[in-house]
Amino acid sequence: MKTITIRLLTLADCPALLDFETRNRGWFEQHVAPRGEAFYSQAGVLQHIAELLAAHAQGRGFPGLLLDETGLIIGRINLKDMDLQTGVAELGYRLDQDRVGAGLATAAVRQMKALAQRQLGLQRLDAVVSPANPASARVLQKCGFERLDPAASAALQRGDSPLIAYRCRLDRPAD
Template sequence: MKTIKKTVKIRLLTPADCPALLDFETRNRGWFEQHVAPRGEAFYTRAGVEQHIAELLAAHAQGRWFPALLLDEAGVIVGRSNLKDVDSLAGVAELGYRVGQDQAGAGVATAAVVQMKALALQELGLRRLIAVVSPANPASARVMEKCGFVRLDPAASEALRGKDPELLAYQCDLNLD
């Protein structure tokens, strides 16, 4: 039985994270591709990850993204979480995350979602988060529900689900609770 991670540190991604992020993404590639669309081969190179980080940080500088790393007590990357499509005027963003295979079921995702909700409210002043989950990943749906997200009906979530009508859309209103 896996133990629950008591602490997961969240911090903004930096260019210096490239080697560790490339290692994390490469080690977990097969695991991630079971749950999300695969990335191209070019991503799994130092130049590919450097470009990825640069793009995310440019979007962050524009206030459109908050790309974060999830770190264990030793500072090792155990996952990632992002707030994307940040709309400060509407007070909404989309939450996403990915956790390494060796951390699945250890409470890392739940800890990350709880902390990202607090960051969204307290640091970014957001009022609502949305998320989309694949029905092939019921663990993520459980995390969303455990963290206060409510599943939207298909008609209300059509725009969130984009091109994939199979995705499940969730929403969470943020407050100071």
């Protein structure tokens, strides 16, 4: 398997991120709620990055890029709703359609778990997955996430789409 690196998103990443998001738009919209049309522009992506970096500066998130060995953006991995007091954050990720099935998502989630625990001091990560995306559920399970009961999943649901909730304690080793 080729190596991947997680790096903090910057404003300078705007052109490459816009390209990545535009190329994969149809693929992503099969698995997550679509972004508004305004997102798919230089100004839209710049605003998105600025909001993520503001949350990061306040200790409420970590917007990461997944880069291949050449420095090309092949995915994103983020921590959001981060609470350093309780040690909890929500994990989300997306991978270039052409890169799925090669173990890269699993490697990225494992790397982010280590970063979350060692560098950010987090104790727990939560994640949600659409029932229509069993591959993401398998990635989370391989990385030590446990599926929550339906009531807990309903509590984490956004909008009308049903989601399945997962949780991982970072003080316990995964497989």
